[in-house]
Structures are given as C-alpha cells and as structure tokens.
Amino acid sequence: MHEGDCMEIMQGMDPESVDAVVTDPPYNIGFKYATYKDNMPQEDYIKWQTEMVTMAGKLIRPGGSFFYLHYPEVASRMFWQDTGMDRLKLIAWIYNQHTGGSPLRRGTRLWCWWTKGGPYINKEGTFGEYKNLNDKRIKQNIEAGKRPVDYDWWQYEQVKNVSSEKTCHPCQLPLKMLERIINMVVPPEGTVLDPFAGSGTTGLAAENMGRNSILIEKDAGYCGIIRNRLDKLQMTIFNF
Template sequence: MTDWRDRIFCEDALAGLARIPDAAVDLIIADPPYGLGKDYGNDSDKMDADAYLEWMEQWVDAALPKLKANGSLYIFLTWRYSPEVFVMLKKRMTMVNEIIWDRRVPSMGGSTRRFSSVHDTVGFFAKAKDYYFDLDAIRIPYDAVTKKARSRSIFVGAKWLELGYNPKDVWSVSRLHREHKERADHPTQKPLEIIERMLKASCPPDGVVLDPFMGSGTTAVAAKRCGRHFVGFELNTEYCELIAQRLAALDVNDVEAATVLVDQVKSVPEEI
C-alpha cells in the first residue's frame, strides 16, 4: 500500500501495522491504554496486569520495525506499569529520558492513604546513538530580566542565551479541562503543547510520525500544524470521525477537503 501517509485507519494497530513499510517512520508517539479500566467505547483498557503487559510487548514488537535507523519513541504510561514497560523497552532500545508530565492538578481532596497522583510518566527511547534530535527547535526563550542579568561580556553572543534553554525532564503543562478550548470529547486527550514539543524535537520537517493509538487525534493535528506527516490507528469509529473533524477544522475554508477526510476515515473498515 503506497498511500498510507496522512491517514488514520479505523482498526486495531496490531492488525494494521502491516500497512506501513519497515524503516519508514521517523518517530512513534504512543499513548496506549493505561490498564486502569478507562472507557474508550470498547474493552481495550480492561485487561489484568499479566495480559496488559503481554499486550504491550506485542504491539511494541510490531511497531518498532517501522522506525528508521535514527528514529525515536515517546510512550505515555502510568506509574503503575512504567517500571515493567521501561525494562521491556530497554531490551530493545536505548532509554534517553524519563519525562514527568505534571498535569497541574489542583489540590482538592484525594486519597487519605497515599500521596495524590498528579503526573503521567513518559519514556523517551531511541533506536540508535545517532538518533535525530533538534534541541534548537524546542528551546524555551529567556525573559528580558534574565537576559539583562546576563549582560556581562562573557555572555554576549552566547547561543544558549539568545535561543533559550533546554526544556527539563519535568513538563508542567495543564491537563485539558472540559472548558478548555482545545478539549475534544475524549477521556485522556493530551495537550498539543506536549505533542508538538515531541514532534519538533524528534521528527524532522516533512518526516513521518506514527501513533498506534490515535484517540482524539492530537498527534495528527500536531503533525499537520508542524509540517510533518502522520499515520495512525484507532479502534473506536466515533473517535475516527472526531479526528477527521479536528483535521478539517485546521482549514475551515476548505469544505471539499473536510468531506474527503471524513469519508476517508469512514471507508477504511471496508478496505480491510
């Protein structure tokens, strides 16, 4: 199949990954079910621990061959399973970072028998030592006060001062509340700010990102906004239509393109 880029296939990733040639994508961004019993319109998040970890290994082994030699993987996890999944992945790739996503959850009650969980764990893995990484694309600019404080001659012309600093491994980005303008009808939607940072850092311009669990389609939206190509899979047909609508909304004046996107998603199950 040659027209697999810039498409969302409404099917199980394990069944559909064969559509993608090996060594064809630059980056994988994976936000699999966490094994916590969330409702995604199916039973995909209702496995016991052993079955969940076995399934994680299955899709990882199916997805990794699709990466180019200098490709990378970001994977969202819960603290409950990140240790086991990290060990499994470290047998296959090089671990670059453990990133903590601080969801900025307000302090409003919570468990009285443990500390409140307010973060997601993200693993950043690379296929080889020469993995693609564009730090300059994601530097965070210094404010004017900081720049003024670094006005001594030894700082003049310093690249890091002009372009900004390297993002740390704790990313404090608010979760998407129901009233947030970016929010779609999906229980675990990730913010564009996070996905776009991953794309700009680890997928070259005009490169391809694979998302095996598209959900609300944030990876596809981010890719289109950042000048990258995408491909992904999603089991829930309603989410497939949601993705098409979000992509079409990026260019609300292109009515014809919007229709094609929705029809394309709806027609996929018939092609399988």
C-alpha cells in the same frame, strides 16, 4: 488514518517507514472508553504493550524516536522491557490536579523515550527558557548568545472540559506537548505514527508542525472526531 486494531494494521506496514512513534495507550485502569474494555489482567497488559512497542519500534527508521506515555508505575517498568530499541530518557509530564488522590494526588506521567541508534534531534527544539532574567550570570549568558538546555520535566495542564481544544474524547492530551515532541524528534516533512490515536492530537500536532502522520484508532466514533479535527471542520458531537 486507519480505523482498526493497531496490532493488525502495523503488521501490514513497511519496516523502517516512519521517523517516530508518539503514543499514549489505554492505561488498563478500567477507564470508560466508548467501546474498548480497559481492564485486562495486568501481566497480560504488560505483555501486550511490550509486543506493541516492539512491533511499532520496527517501523521506525534508524535515527528515529519512540515516545510512550504512561503513569510512572507502568512507564518505569515498560522502559526496561526488551523492545529492540535503545533507552534514552524518561521525561516527566507534570500537571495540576485539583481533586482526588490518596494518599497523594497524582500530577505526573512519564514519557519513555527510546531511539533507534543515535537519534535525530532538532537542536532548536531542545532549548528551554531562562527563569531569572535579573540574575547576573543569566544576563551574561544571554549577552553571549547562550541558550539554556531544556529540562527533562515539562508542565502542561491537562485538557479539561472547559479547554478550548477539548473534543468529545475522554482522555485527550495537550496539543502543545505533542507539538514540542514532534518538533524535537521528527525531521521537517517526516512522518510520525500514533497506534492509539484517540482524538488525533498527534495528527493535529504533526499538521501544525509541517510533518505527516499515520494514525490508528480502533473506535469508529473516535475516528470521526479525528476526521473532523484534522479537516478543521466544526466538531460533531457524538452520542456514545
């Protein structure tokens, strides 16, 4: 794990040294992180994020993948930036949101999925589930050993204060969603990089899936959460 600015730290990393990048950057919405100021002029932010994706993309081996999460308005713009990688897919993460929102409640984010050439994909990680098991055609498929290909939308609830996996980080991603991505695009014992590690969910997911991780986080307090989480020690409560 590296404590510091991801742009500086990535400059010191070897090109083509990781199998995938999976990250969820600050969204530039004025969010109250402990130290990071989440309120750049939007065009500066897009420029910074494009530079970050391009730089991190160079660290990926041929056949590797880049998963980048954002609100649909920004993800759909970022997806079309020139990052030196191939565009493969936009995947929707949908979740329930019980309050707020105008004129509509927000319950979607998009994963931009870029690749370096034909990607490594673990086929076992791309199967979904049959929903209507009483349907005659589905019964026939099951008997024939045919499995359904997964959707390009995934539903996971956000990590709430009452969630058992919740740490003190204010915007933690669901562990199961990151395990799903890592299982799909990082080869066994391969390495995933997260330049905006937050509470280290990418690292924990990698550990759970038998993969390695390189985590970068600027905030010293959040780095403490990561250390505790990855060491599986009892969580420390930080007073930010």
